[in-house]
Structures are given as structure tokens and as C-alpha cells.
Amino acid sequence: xxxxxxxxxxxxxxxxxxxxxxxxxxxxxxxxxxxxxxxxxxxxxxxxxxxxxxxxxxxxxxxxxxxxxxxxxxxxxxxxxxxxxxxxxxxxxxxxxxxxxxxxxx
Numbered sequence: 001x002x003x004x005x006x007x008x009x010x011x012x013x014x015x016x017x018x019x020x021x022x023x024x025x026x027x028x029x030x031x032x033x034x035x036x037x038x039x040x041x042x043x044x045x046x047x048x049x050x051x052x053x054x055x056x057x058x059x060x061x062x063x064x065x066x067x068x069x070x071x072x073x074x075x076x077x078x079x080x081x082x083x084x085x086x087x088x089x090x091x092x093x094x095x096x097x098x099x100x101x102x103x104x105x106x
Contacts, residue, residue, distance in 0.1 A: 040083070045072050053103070055092075058085035060103040067101040070094055081105060 044054040049069065051062030055076070062068060074096045081090025085105040092101050 040076055040078070042070060042072050042074050042076060045070065051101075051103075056083045058083070059106040060085070060090060060092075061106065063089070063102045063104060064100075066097075066099045067103065070097065070101060 040055065042053050042055055043057075046052055046054070048071070051067040051070075053060045053062070053067075053070070062070075074094055076095065077093045079091040079093055079100065081087040081103075082105065087105040090103050090105055092103065093099075094101065
């Protein structure tokens with residue numbers, strides 16, 4: 001009985017500083033977090049003006065003439081396909097040039 005009582009007292013004394021730090025905490029759990037939309041950019045164009053891009057670590061090759069003028073660092077959005085290259089082809093929209101580029105996924 002003494003062991004149980006001493007363990008209980010020790011547990012209360014150990015946990016008391018965690019609640020006594022003066023931080024406010026809520027008893028309510030919020031269901032979700034609201035994050036801003038993702039911003040994707042063209043990471044690499046090798047060689048320059050070739051239409052061969054690396055986006056999210058995945059290689060894409062441009063099929064249309066609009067792709068050949070795109071440069072690294074320009075902000076893009078995915079219209080069709082997959083960010084990680086799990087597709088046959090993908091379509092990207094370039095915000096700076098206001099043009100779309102059809103690509104093959106690798």
C-alpha cells in the first residue's frame with residue numbers, strides 16, 4: 001500500500017510543473033488547420049530554353065513551343081496530370097508568362 005501511495009505522490013509532484021508554467025491551454029480540439037495554397041515553381045531547366053524541366057524533383061519534357069521559353073524560378077500551377085510524374089502527360093500554367101505547357105512525364 002505504501003508503494004502505491006508513494007508512486008502516486010511522486011507522479012503528482014512530477015507532473016505539477018507542466019501545468020503550472022502559466023501557459024494557456026484549451027480543452028477543445030480543433031478539427032483542422034487552414035493552410036495557404038501551395039506555390040510551385042520550376043526548379044531547373046537543363047539546358048536553358050530546352051523545355052526539359054525539374055518540378056518537385058521530377059523530370060518533365062515540354063511538347064509544345066510555349067514550353068521552350070520558360071525559365072527556372074517561375075511560378076506554375078498544375079492543370080492536368082500529377083506533380084510527382086505518375087502520369088503519361090501533364091499540363092502546367094505559368095503565371096508570369098500566362099501560357100500553358102503540355103509535357104511528358106518521366
